[in-house]
Amino acid sequence: MSAMDIDRLREHKGVIAGALGIGAAGLAAYFLYRRRSSKRVRSNGRFAGHAVPEGAYDVVIVGSGPSGATAAFYLAKNGAKVALLDKETFPRDKYCGDAVCTPALNILEDMGVLKELVDNNEAHFADSGGFVSPSGLAYIGQSQEKLGGAAACAVKRTNLDKRIAWKARDTGADLQEGFEVGKENPVLDREKGLWTVHSSEGKQVKGRMLVIADGATSRLAMQMGYCTEAPKGVCSRAFIEGGTHNVDFDGVCFYQRESLPGYSAIFRHPNDELNFCYYLIPCGKDGMCGDVSEADLKRLHEGALKSDPFISKAIGPKAKIERMRAAALRLGSQGVPQSYDDHLIIVGDAAGHIDPLTGEGIHTAIMGGKAAAETILEMRAAGDFSAASTSVYQQRWMQLFGHDFAYSKKGAELIYKYPILLDACANEMARVGDKMMVRWAEVMTNMRPKTYFLRPDVALPLGFALLREFWAQKVSGRPDKYKTGLI
Template sequence: MQALLERAREPKVAAVAAGAVCAAAAGGYLLHRSLSHRYPTEGPYPAGSLPDGAYDACIVGAGPAGSTAAYFMAKGGAKVALLEKEKFPRDKYCGDAVCTPAIKILEEMGVMAELVEGNEAQFADSGGFVSPHGHVYIGASVEKIGEAAACAVKRTHLDARIARCASRAGADLREGMEVTDAVFDQSKGIWTVKTKQGVEFQSRVLVCADGATSRLASKLGYCTEAPKGVCSRAYVEAGTHNVSFDGVCFYAKESLPGYSAIFRHPNDELNFCYYLIPCGKEGMCGDVKESDLPSLHNNAIKYDPFISKALGPKAKIERMKAAALRLGCQGIKSTFDDHLLLVGDAAGHIDPLTGEGIHTAIMGGKAAAEALLAMRQTGDYSKASTKRYYKGWMKAFGHDFYMSRGGANLVYRYPILLDACCREMQRQGDAMMVKWAEVMTNMKPKTYFLQPHVAVPLAIAVVREFIDQKVLGKASAYIMANRDDDKGGAKDGNC
């Protein structure tokens, strides 16, 4: 009888033991998370301990990332040096698209009001894309979102406006200062930043914001390889083209996951740009190389039926200019270390699917400022404290990079996904266009496409498109566009 009772108790004992183990594991995990989110509360460099003439932060590069960081740092009471090797206004070759998350920060800074007042920003009220099979949708997503998903601003205007704003907030803006080296004194907790002009700056924190090629981050060992993406830009003179939309992306099959785009600037000027996204085999951007950019750019203008029709035969287009892209933290050992932060293009803060980096630069700049101001309060600038910057930009946009890389690979391998998405826009109208615009401009994460109310219609659209292309053998609209220039309408796809 006793033996039977003991056997009956065994399952109960095992269940209790298993429960205890699970509870202990869960408690340990929660404790670990709690401790990992804690930062040092005091350090060896409290406020007021700066040497005479030194700065809380020395920011190398006065682009959107560096200048945004400088603005919020200075506004929070920090002493900041903002060093720019060029003199404003100066140019930067890119697509000029500023997405909504950045627009909101620029509004907070007062910069957007200046851009609007100066007629330097064109909000995208109408836009869309052309799929690899030639399906087209151009809609007015702003009517459903309630705000423009993006606006176009020339970098000559944008960068100068943000830098001047940072200066007015109290940052020490030094133009024409080319940084050649930076040396850290461990015993004093001070960086000495050296310039080609012979002027030296001392600071508690060094912020590398000197672009995708970041000579400084490379010299310090935090950037370990050259950028693997590239983009082009060519402005189109107002009054010489046929474009009526604000922004359209063209996903030609030969350059996927890359794409070309036309964005409208104020006064009817256009920006035609081309992005090549690293994907597939090492050193490749899908099926093309970075060196193929000039031919892709020029051939698109001349021979793509949708682009050539939009631009028209009389378009006056400037010569192509190009810039490197470092996407998704490619080649970056770390974006933070003792007394050190990397922000913007220097940190590889460019979306690996869209190639857009202005909004991530501005968001990252603000995250860097918030981290520095917190460290200034505690007096600790060790890696344990600078990690709060890493967590800040990861929460703001970095968590999306993994899905973006996956999305780029999917688009490259299965172009039919873009075809199906565009056809679903044609079926649903602007309701679907809004979903696309919100995800591609970082208003919503890429995982939004996995939600049932989005994923199910898209899956059905993929099946329909597969039947059309693979079973019924319907020809690409690229071929049909050359035969029938009048096909489609404003909503159906006449570019």
């Protein structure tokens, strides 16, 4: 090895040192987390044995998206009286990537919703998928055979949301569409233990528990003081008409260097339709998503479709692409330090239950909705709705997925600072094939925690892959396929 090679290694030693340091800290924190004891709902509360008054509900849920409607389903299924409110009328749209991950698919199957989606040709299960790294290393493999099932499926939100809301309604929840909560805050009568929620048109509903599930911008959580700032992430979506493109895979993520730790993606829907989306992930300076901001989304979205060598080739010159639409993302509990209070719980996007690395929030919304329902049912049986009991809900969603948020944030920071880490993952996939791709898919879809990458049997091969990729880029000078267009 020449003196010049040694100097190059010294210049970039932070790549490996930083990764190992964060990995060690994450591993220590993980084991501390696993040792924590579980909380329990208080027993023999002041409302034990007291049914809600005539005309009131056990639970009032504001927002009928996946989190609120899932909670409503499990509550109604177990005998609770539920008012499920939504300002819109179903079916209605929601702009996102439309990828539903395995943990949510399991719950949807239990609810009977997954069968309805499949029977109505509204779900496409992903098998052929992968990603393109910042320097243009690509891997696309087959996952279902090794996973025993798809890691995700694509479902349009207009179909997913209506199926869950209607299933909750058919199970017994009182779905009240066109109910827009007014500017007057809901009021809790602490003596009676009842919330009063007013609509902008003068209607009112009363309930023992209030569940806030009105999305990432959550006007209700903001005006009640539970959310302290506007969302900092953003995503785009544009459908591409079936039969007008050249895509032959089910789902691929594209990590363009300019927008890291964000990325773009293509997901295949039924009837050969595609969803092209772009995620900007908060990272670095306040108000920024790496080196770009929310204002750059349209430029990045349209630029990727026209100029990205991988995406433009996959889509082809005749693709019929709809106009870009965008939505806010509240990631990693941003602005919502506490998702509970007396007689109150916040779920889904309103609570920031979106992974800070992937931008995925459908599966966490559904998982959180079910956890909220289970906690409320226990409180209903015990008669205690104090913050001491509702805090159990936060502890449960932390156990399910929230503990991963800190590692996701660190992962986003690492990818932003050291894009070579993604190149190394692609390098390892190319070396060992679908086995590594499946591991990646499991972590990115919440089937395994991010700390899975710290296991010796995973971390060591990735470490060697990082060294190989470092040598190829920094010493051998391998061309960047994105920059050269050599795809």
